[in-house]
Amino acid sequence: MTYELRELASPEDWEAMHRIRLEVLFTAERHPGLVYDRAHPHDTEPTHSKFVFMHDGVPIGTTRLDPRGEGGIVRLVAIVPPLQRQGHGSVLEALLIDYARARGMKRLWLNAARDAVGFYEKLGWTAEVWDEVELATFAHNCVQMTKPI
Numbered sequence: 001m002t003y004e005l006r007e008l009a010s011p012e013d014w015e016a017m018h019r020i021r022l023e024v025l026f027t028a029e030r031h032p033g034l035v036y037d038r039a040h041p042h043d044t045e046p047t048h049s050k051f052v053f054m055h056d057g058v059p060i061g062t063t064r065l066d067p068r069g070e071g072g073i074v075r076l077v078a079i080v081p082p083l084q085r086q087g088h089g090s091v092l093e094a095l096l097i098d099y100a101r102a103r104g105m106k107r108l109w110l111n112a113a114r115d116a117v118g119f120y121e122k123l124g125w126t127a128e129v130w131d132e133v134e135l136a137t138f139a140h141n142c143v144q145m146t147k148p149i
């Protein structure tokens with residue numbers, strides 16, 4: 001089994017990221033009425049690292065890392081539904097931490113969907129409010145979490 005957390009490098013990688021996000025995260029149940037923007041400024045922002053997570057050459061997940069202060073904010077983590085709960089998300093998280101450490105980051109933050117809090121707790125993340133504005137706006141249904149790396 002080979003894994004690779006790859007920064008988007010081709011139109012196919014971008015398409016895989018959008019496809020997985022739409023299947024897992026931007027669903028009608030999670031975001032009723034939302035029109036997904038394939039050219040969102042938060043994605044086209046060059047300092048934001050977008051990833052496709054490959055398993056044996058097949059895209060099975062995605063995430064994004066936005067630098068902030070001494071660390072980075074982990075955004076939009078997803079593993080395709082048929083492959084969830086098989087250990088892949090833990091590998092994605094470990095490879096993302098390798099990437100962040102290699103860039104001198106000391107800490108990560110994220111807005112965890114409530115049903116993903118248990119996943120992050122198993123990986124050593126703890127609840128901590130790190131951005132009141134996000135928590136009061138688009139992350140109001142989330143639990144803010146952090147992990148030193």
Ligand SMILES: CC(C)(COP(=O)(O)OP(=O)(O)OC[C@H]1O[C@@H](n2cnc3c(N)ncnc32)[C@H](O)[C@@H]1OP(=O)(O)O)[C@@H](O)C(=O)NCCC(=O)NCCS
Nearest residue numbers: 077078079084085086087088089090112113115116118119
């Ligand atoms: C959350 C997600 C990324 C986790 O990836 P995954 O590949 O399913 O997770 P893993 O199989 O590596 O799980 C690692 C551990 O966390 C546990 N776990 C996984 N998802 C969990 C959840 N939702 N709640 C509680 N525990 C969970 C697993 O049982 C496993 O525990 P174990 O080591 O004791 O067996 C994935 O399930 C997913 O994409 N979910 C839907 C989208 C989502 O919620 N994304 C996060 C937004 S913040």
